Amino acid sequence: MDTIKQISIFVENQPGKLAELTRLIADAGIDLRTLSLADTRDFGILRVIVNKPDETEKLLKENDWTYKTAEVIGVKVPDRPGGVAEVLEAINEAAVNVEYMYAFVNRIPGRADTVFRVDDIETTLKALRSKGIEILTPEEAYCI
Amino acid sequence: MAKYWHEDIETMSPEDMRKLQNERLVKQVHHVYENVPYYRDLMDKKGVKPDDIRSVDDLHKLPFLSKADLREAYPFGLLAKPLSDCVRIHSTSGTTGKRVVAFYTQHDIDLWEDCCARAITAAGGNEDDVVQIAYGYGLFTGGMGVHGGSHKVGCLTLPMSSGNTERQIQFMRDLGATILCCTPSYAAYLGESLHEMGLTPDDIKLKAGIFGAEPWTEEMRRSIEASLGIKAYDIFGLTEISGPGVAFECEEQSGMHINEDHFIPEIIDPETGEVLPEGTVGELVFTSITKEAFPLLRYRTRDLCVLSRKKCSCGRTLIKMAKPMGRSDDMMIIRGVNVFPSQIETVLIEQGYSPNYLIEVDRKNNTDTIDISVEMNPDQFSDKMKDVQDKEKALAAAMKTMLGINPKVHLVSPKTIARSEGKAVRVIDRRKLHD
DSSP, rough: OEEEEEEEEEEETTTTTTHHHHHHHHTOOOOOOEEEEEEEEEEEEEEEEEEEHHHHHHHHTTTTOEEEEEEEEEEEEEETHHHHHHHHHHHHHOOOOEEEEEEEEOOOOOOOOOOEEESSSSHHHHHHHHHOOOBBOHHHHOOO | OOOSSHHHHTTTTTTHHHHHHHHHHHHHHHHHHHHOHHHHHHHHHHHHHHOOOSGGGGGSSOOBBBBBHHTTTTTTTTTTOOOOOOOOOOOOOOOSSSSEEEEEEHHHHHHHHHHHHHHHHHOOTTTOOOEOOOSOSSSSHHHHHEEEEEEEHHEEEEEESOOOHHHHHHHHHHHTTTEEEEOOHHHHHHHHHHHHOOOOOOGGGGEEEEEEEOEEEEHHHHHHHHHHSSEEEEEEEEEOOOEEEEEOOTOEEEEEEEEETTTTEEEEEEOOOOOOOOOOEEEEEEEEEEOOOOOSEEEEEEEEOOOOOOOTTTTEEEEEESOOSSSSTTTTTEEEEEEEEEHHHHHHTTTOOSOOEEEEEETTEEEEEEEEEEEOOGGGGSSSHHHHHHHHHHHHHHHHHHSOOOEEEEETTTSSSOOSSSSSSOOOOOOOOOO
C-alpha cells in the first residue's frame, strides 16, 4: 500500500526539549523530510516524516522518548488555486474524516505535496486515484 | 515446615495475651518511671503514679509521647538504661523534621529480630530460602532489622542494601533469591527494570516479597506481584518503637498482625486523645512493654488506621491493623479538603497509569492549586492531540471523584519523574503557610 510511516513524538512543554529531540535525530544522521508541531499549554506532539523511519524508532526507544507511528497518505497536490480543495472534496465525498494534514517541504515545481492523516486509508486512496490525483510512494516521500 | 516462628505467642488466646500484657506493662511503667526523668515529669504533671497502672485497662491514664517530645529529649532524654548497656542506635530518616535516635540493648535487638523472623516465617520463609535485602542499611532500621530476622530464621541472607539495580537483578538471578525485602516503590522499580532487561518472572526464583517503610496501595501490590511473579506481604514498623516487624502480614493479606506481646496498640481520636473502640479509624498509638533502652509509652505514631480482632484464617490470634490510610503528616489540606497521596495512587492504577507521580501544591491568589504529573506509558500515547487531551481529562475527572477537588493533571514522558531507591518523594508543597 502506498502509505508513509509517520512518527509522532510526545514533547513536554519545557525550554530546550524540541532542540534536544531534533539534535538527537540529526546526530544519528537522520534527515527530517517534513514535520509538523501540534501544541497545547503543557505538551506538544511533533510529527515527522524521516528518511529512515525504522532507525528513528530505534533511536527514540533507546533514548526513552514516547512516540507512536501511524500510516499517513502523501498526496501530490497540484500547486495551483483549488488544488488542495479538490483533494479534500474527494476525501469528503468518500465520507472519510481528515484528522490533520500538513505540507511537505519540497521543491518540485507544480506540486505542493501534502501529508493527510485519515481514519480510513484504503477508501481515501481509492477515492483519490479515481479522481486522477497522484499519491506519493514511500520511496518518493522518504527521499524527495 | 514451620508455619509460625513463635507458635505459642502468635496463636495465644486473647485472655492469655491480656494477662501477659498486664504483667509486662506494670513492670515497664515502673522501669520507665524510675529511669526516665522526662517521662516521670509527664506522669507527675498528670498526677499518675506507677502503682495506678495495674493492667492494660489503666493504659489510658498514662500521658502520650509525640515526635515533639522525642525531639525535645534528643539525644539521651528518653534513654532508660546506661549507655554502657546499649549496643546500637538507629535513627529516623528525618523527612519530617529533626532526626530521632533510638537506643537498643542486646535484648532489644533480639526481640526486634524475633519480630522480623515472625514476619519472614509468615511470608513462607524458612532455612531453605535466600533473602535479598534491598532496604537501606545503616542508621535506617529497614535493612538491619530484616537482616537480623533473616539470620534467625536461618535463611541465606544477601545484604544488598538499596541501589545498584543492575547488580540487584544479577544477584537475584545468579544466587536464586526467593524472598525480596525492600520499599514497595523500589520493588516496583525492580520489576520495571527486570522487564526492561528483557527478563520475565520465569527467569528469577522469587516467590515472596516483604515490603514496607512507606505507604502503598492494594493496586500497587497487585502490580508488583504481577511484575515479579511473587506474593507481596506488607510489613509495618517505626524506629521509635523498634523498626520493621512491629506488625506483619500473613497469607490472608488482609491487614497486619501486631506483635502485641511487645507492643500494645491503641486507636485514639487525634483531636481529643480519647481512646476509640475497635473498628474505628483513628491515630495509632503504641506502648512498648518489653524494650529496655528506649521504652516509649503511649507513643503517637501519626498513622491513621483501624484495628481488628476478627478471626484470621492463618490461625494467628494477634490483633490486626489495617494498612495505614496515611500518616497525618502526609495528609494535605487542599481547599479545605483532606487529601492523601495514596488516594491519588489508587486512581492512577485503576486508570491504567504507572504509580510514578508527583504532586505539586501551591497557593495562587489565595486559592490552593494542585498539579499532578503522571507518567504516560507509550501505549497510552497517540499521534492525535484530542486522544491525549481526552486521557488527561478522564484522569482529572476520576481524580475529582476520588478527592472531591479538581486537580490539574499533566501527562509526562516515562522515566521523567525521579525514581527512588528509598522512600519516594511524592509531594512538593510550595505553600508558605508557616514560617
